[in-house]
Amino acid sequence: MTVKFRDQKETLKLGADMYSYTFWKFVKADNPNILGGLMMKCYFTVVIQFFITILKYDKLQQTNPIYLGSTQLNTARVICAYIMHM
Numbered sequence: 001m002t003v004k005f006r007d008q009k010e011t012l013k014l015g016a017d018m019y020s021y022t023f024w025k026f027v028k029a030d031n032p033n034i035l036g037g038l039m040m041k042c043y044f045t046v047v048i049q050f051f052i053t054i055l056k057y058d059k060l061q062q063t064n065p066i067y068l069g070s071t072q073l074n075t076a077r078v079i080c081a082y083i084m085h086m
Contacts, residue, residue: 018045 022038029035069077 018042 018038018041022035022042025038026035068074
């Protein structure tokens with residue numbers, strides 16, 4: 001997909017998932033009903049992924065307990081994640 005932004009053409013390579021399709025429709029469509037429906041589908045997709053993660057985590061927790069780490073280790077993880085996202 002080619003998008004014109006500030007007199008420059010940029011080429012985007014989008015995946016075949018719901019989020020990429022919604023982004024493409026936000027760029028191309030002007031109908032708020034379509035966009036609202038797509039936002040709801042994205043919301044439901046996230047909710048389903050969240051519940052699948054919880055179900056997998058519960059099964060994993062029952063078979064192999066996960067080491068959550070100490071307070072210092074988790075603080076270092078948060079600081080590293082923050083620095084890497086800057």
